[in-house]
Amino acid sequence: MSAAAPATTTPATRSEWLQPHRIVLIAIAAALVLSAILFMRWDWLPNYYDLALLGIWRTIWILVVTVVLGFMLAVPLGLAQAAGPFWLAWPAKAFCTVIRGTPLLLQLWLLYYGLGSLFPHFPWIRQSELWPILRQAWPYAVVALTLSYAAYEGEVMRGAFAGVPRGQLEAARAFGMSPWKRFRRIWLPQAIHRALPTLAGETVLQLKATPLVATITVIDIYAVASRVRQDTFIVYEPLLLLALIYLIITGILVFAFRKLEARIPARLG
Amino acid sequence: MRGLANSVQIALGAFGLGLAIGIAGAWGKLYGSPVVRDLMEIYTTVVRAVPELVLILLLYYAGTDLINRALDSFGYAPVDISGLAAGIGVLGIVQGAYATEVIRGAILAIPQGQIEAARAYGMPPGKMLRRITLPAMLPFAIPGLANLWLIATKDTALLAVVGFNELTQETRQAGATTKAYFTFFVAAGVLYLLLTLFSNVIIGRIERWARRGMPPVAESGR
Numbered sequence: 001m002s003a004a005a006p007a008t009t010t011p012a013t014r015s016e017w018l019q020p021h022r023i024v025l026i027a028i029a030a031a032l033v034l035s036a037i038l039f040m041r042w043d044w045l046p047n048y049y050d051l052a053l054l055g056i057w058r059t060i061w062i063l064v065v066t067v068v069l070g071f072m073l074a075v076p077l078g079l080a081q082a083a084g085p086f087w088l089a090w091p092a093k094a095f096c097t098v099i100r101g102t103p104l105l106l107q108l109w110l111l112y113y114g115l116g117s118l119f120p121h122f123p124w125i126r127q128s129e130l131w132p133i134l135r136q137a138w139p140y141a142v143v144a145l146t147l148s149y150a151a152y153e154g155e156v157m158r159g160a161f162a163g164v165p166r167g168q169l170e171a172a173r174a175f176g177m178s179p180w181k182r183f184r185r186i187w188l189p190q191a192i193h194r195a196l197p198t199l200a201g202e203t204v205l206q207l208k209a210t211p212l213v214a215t216i217t218v219i220d221i222y223a224v225a226s227r228v229r230q231d232t233f234i235v236y237e238p239l240l241l242l243a244l245i246y247l248i249i250t251g252i253l254v255f256a257f258r259k260l261e262a263r264i265p266a267r268l269g
Numbered sequence: 270m271r272g273l274a275n276s277v278q279i280a281l282g283a284f285g286l287g288l289a290i291g292i293a294g295a296w297g298k299l300y301g302s303p304v305v306r307d308l309m310e311i312y313t314t315v316v317r318a319v320p321e322l323v324l325i326l327l328l329y330y331a332g333t334d335l336i337n338r339a340l341d342s343f344g345y346a347p348v349d350i351s352g353l354a355a356g357i358g359v360l361g362i363v364q365g366a367y368a369t370e371v372i373r374g375a376i377l378a379i380p381q382g383q384i385e386a387a388r389a390y391g392m393p394p395g396k397m398l399r400r401i402t403l404p405a406m407l408p409f410a411i412p413g414l415a416n417l418w419l420i421a422t423k424d425t426a427l428l429a430v431v432g433f434n435e436l437t438q439e440t441r442q443a444g445a446t447t448k449a450y451f452t453f454f455v456a457a458g459v460l461y462l463l464l465t466l467f468s469n470v471i472i473g474r475i476e477r478w479a480r481r482g483m484p485p486v487a488e489s490g491r
Contacts, residue, residue, distance in 0.1 A: 106440070
C-alpha cells in the first residue's frame with residue numbers, strides 16, 4: 001500500500017472505539033432504545049413470553065436440524081460434482097441448479113400445498129404409520145430447508161473439494177491409505193476448512209430463511225410475532241423485537257463460526 | 270403470466286435501486302467522513318443480519334405508514350402506495366446493503382495506482398467515479414452482482430407474504446381455485462428456473478464485455 005492508503009482504510013493505530021462521533025452515535029442509539037422502551041407498548045410481552053420462548057427454541061431447532069442434515073447431503077453432492085462420474089455429477093448438478101434457481105418459498109409451498117394435497121389421494125399413505133407425521137407441517141419445512149441448504153452448500157463443497165491441492169491426495173495415496181481413509185483423513189477436513197467461511201455465511205442465510213416456515217403454519221418465532229400482531233393490533237413492537245432477536249442469533253452464529261475457524265491451524269496457502 | 274411480469278418488474282426495479290444505493294454506500298464507506306462510514310456500517314450489518322421477510326414486513330408496514338404520516342404533517346392527503354412501489358423500495362433497500370459490500374470489495378480490488386493516476390490528472394471526484402472507478406471495478410463486481418440479481422428475482426417471491434400479486438402468490442391463488450396445487454407450483458418453478466438460466470446467459474455476455482482486454486481467468490464467477 002502506498003501513501004494514499006490511509007485515505008481509503010481506517011487508520012488502525014488510533015483507538016478504534018472512543019472517537020467523539022461514536023459517542024454521539026451511541027448516545028443517539030441509547031436514546032432511541034430508551035424512547036422505544038418508554039413510549040411503545042410492551043404490555044403484551046408477559047402474555048406471550050412462553051410462546052416466544054417456544055418460538056425461539058423451534059427456530060433454532062429447525063436451523064440446527066436442517067444445517068446438519070443439509071451438510072450431510074451436501075458432502076456427497078459436492079463430491080459427485082467434483083470427482084464423480086458423469087452419471088453422478090450430472091444429476092447432482094441438475095439438482096443444485098434447480099433448487100438454486102427457484103425461490104425457497106415456492107419450494108416450501110410446492111412441498112406443503114402441492115405434495116401435501118396429493119398425499120391424501122393415496123389410501124396406502126393414509127393408512128401407513130407415517131400419516132400422523134405427514135399431516136403436520138414441520139416435516140415439509142425441514143425437508144424444504146434441508147434440500148435448499150444442501151443445494152447451496154453442495155455448490156460450495158464442489159469448489160472446496162476441487163480446491164484441495166492434488167499433491168495432498170497423491171501423498172495420501174503414496175502412503176497407501178485406502179480411498180475411504182484418504183477421503184476421511186485428508187480430503188474432507190481440508191475441504192471443510194476451505195469452505196468454513198462460506199459455510200458461516202450460508203448458515204446465516206439459512207437462519208434468515210427459517211421465518212418462511214411460518215407461512216406453512218409452523219410456529220417459529222416469526223409466527224409468534226405475527227400472532228401478536230393479529231391478536232393485539234400492535235404492529236411495530238413485535239417486529240422490532242423480532243429483528244433484535246434475529247440480530248442476536250446471527251451474532252451468536254458468527255461468533256461461534258469465528259471460534260471454530262480459529263481452532264483450525266491455518267497454514268494452508 | 271401477469272405474475273411473472275410483476276416479478277420481473279420488481280426484481281429489475283429493486284436491483285436498480287439496490288445498485289444505486291450500493292454505489293453511494295460503497296463510496297460513503299470508503300471515502301466518507303467517519304460518521305457516514307459508521308452509519309453505513311450499521312445499515313449493512315443490520316440489513317444483512319435480519320431476515321428479508323422480517324425486513325419486508327417492517328419496511329412495508331412502517332414505511333408506508335411513515336410516508337403517510339409525513340405527508341399528513343405537511344398537509345398533504347395520504348397517498349395509497351402501490352404494492353409495486355413499496356415492493357421495489359423494500360427490496361431495493363435490502364439489495365442495497367448487499368450491493369454496498371460487493372461494490373466496496375470491487376473498488377478495493379482496483380489497483381491503487383489507477384485511482385492515484387486519476388487524482389494526479391486532477392479529475393474531479395464525480396468524473397473519476399464515472400470514468401475510472403466504476404469501469405475498473407466492474408469486472409470484479411460482476412460475479413457478486415450477478416448473484417445479487419438472482420437473489421433479487423427469488424426475493425420477489427417473499428412479497429407474496431405481504432399479499433402482493435407476484436408470481437408465487439398468483440400461483441397459490443390459481444392452485445387454490447383449481448385444487449391443482451402441484452401442477453401450478455411446478456409450472457411456477459419452471460418459470461423461475463427459466464428466468465435464472467436466461468439471466469445466466471445474459472450475465473455471461475455482460476461479464477465477457479466487462480472483462481474485455483483483461484487476461485482470462487480459469488473459473489470466473491459461479
